[in-house]
Amino acid sequence: MDIAEPLLAAHRARFAEVDALLPPAAPPAEGERLDAATADGTRVTGVVQRHRFAPDDVPLLWSAADTWQLFPYFGDTGTEGVDLLLRALKGRLETEPTGEDSACVVFWPSRDAEAIRAFLDHGLVPLGALGIRTAPPPAAGPAAAVRRAGPADFAAALELATATFDYTGLVAAPRRANTADLLAPSLRAALAEDEPPVWLAEEDGEIRALAHCAWVDATPGSEAAELLPPGRWGYVNNVVTAPGERGGGFGRALMAHVHRELQRGGATGSYLYYNPTNPLSSVFWHRQGYRPLWTSWEVRPAAALR
Structure with a gap:
């Protein structure tokens, strides 16, 4: 997926600033592209991937059968940039029917509070988290x-x-x-x-x-x-x-x-x-x-x- 270099550089810088334990931001995702611009003309981009799962697919343990996943690239535009991309996704979803066993998903660094504000405003809730532990082993717990x-x-x-x-x-x-x-x-x-x-x-x-x-x-x-x-x-x-x-x-x-x-x-x-x-x-x-x-x-x- 071709994303403007300044936006990609700002995206990578955001990850590095938000959380020191994050690995370097991954290369741009492949998928359907959504574009928008902030009030001052800054371009932001989203990539959408649609995943459909069959009844015997293991991801159904945690996933909806029809999932629209958004990969946002909004650089340093903060809440405004995320808001624009979610609005664009909303418009995209209105172009075709979606069933009850469906979801919109954004997997995003947990400490990015500016993005959280936009997620909440658009009705998303935190249903899953990847938790990490690097501490030494604890002392022995209760006897078992x-x-x-x-x-x-x-x-x-x-x-x-x-x-x-x-x-x-x-x-x-x-x-x-x-x-x-x-x-x-x-x-x-x-x-x-x-x-x-x-x-x-x-x-x-x-x-x-x-x-x-x-x-x-x-x-x-x-x-x-x-x-x-x-x-x-x-x-x-x-x-x-x-x-x-x-x-x-x-x-x-x-x-x-x-x-x-x-x-x-x-x-x-x-x-x-x-x-x-x-x-x-x-x-x-x-x-x-x-x-x-x-x-x-x-x-x-x-x-x-x-």
Whole structure:
């Protein structure tokens, strides 16, 4: 995508100024282009990508079936530039029908307050965040037996992993009827191998909490390098405590173990996705040392964009 060099340079400078942990801004996205100009004539550009997912596609665990994603390039124009691009997207959406299972999405650095003002004004809400943690492992948490999971744990692990979507379906993306089917393949594969790691916290022989993790290398040119600083990162994919055991310390004990193991494995740090609207996870992960680096701003359905 061809974007004017001064605008691209201002875009990169904005990322560097907003958050020191952000990697350099990625090259311009490919897609449909939207253009606008501020009151003083400064040009701003947006790129729109449309993603349609089939019923058995894993992204449906967190995504609408028909997603319009905006990549804004507004340089140093602040709230005004973002506002103009969202207005342009609104106009684009009015040219064709969108269904109920649709969304407008902007994935943007969490600390850019000027952009947040425009997102809120246009009806977007923070449904997801990429949280990053670079702190040393914590001291041992509450007492709990933690072990690596294996193939024999599949049924119990899947039941627990699925249960978390009953709750997140209330406070974030709606729960899909086929959630277990979407989760099963990657969980089964993880349990069949030593890597990626899956850990379980137990008490009296019963599984109380699960952590499904992975390794991700942020190397030059990789997708991960567009989101994370360079290095080997522990990805905390899914963590859940049994509904009746929440608040009992099993999650803290499990993650204290996981963080130590990830560091032992050479992790630069760890990262995860959580829902800022979730009153449990948003508090839990901040106490674990994570802080938001990127936030996914969404409005559902897409036609609700103001």
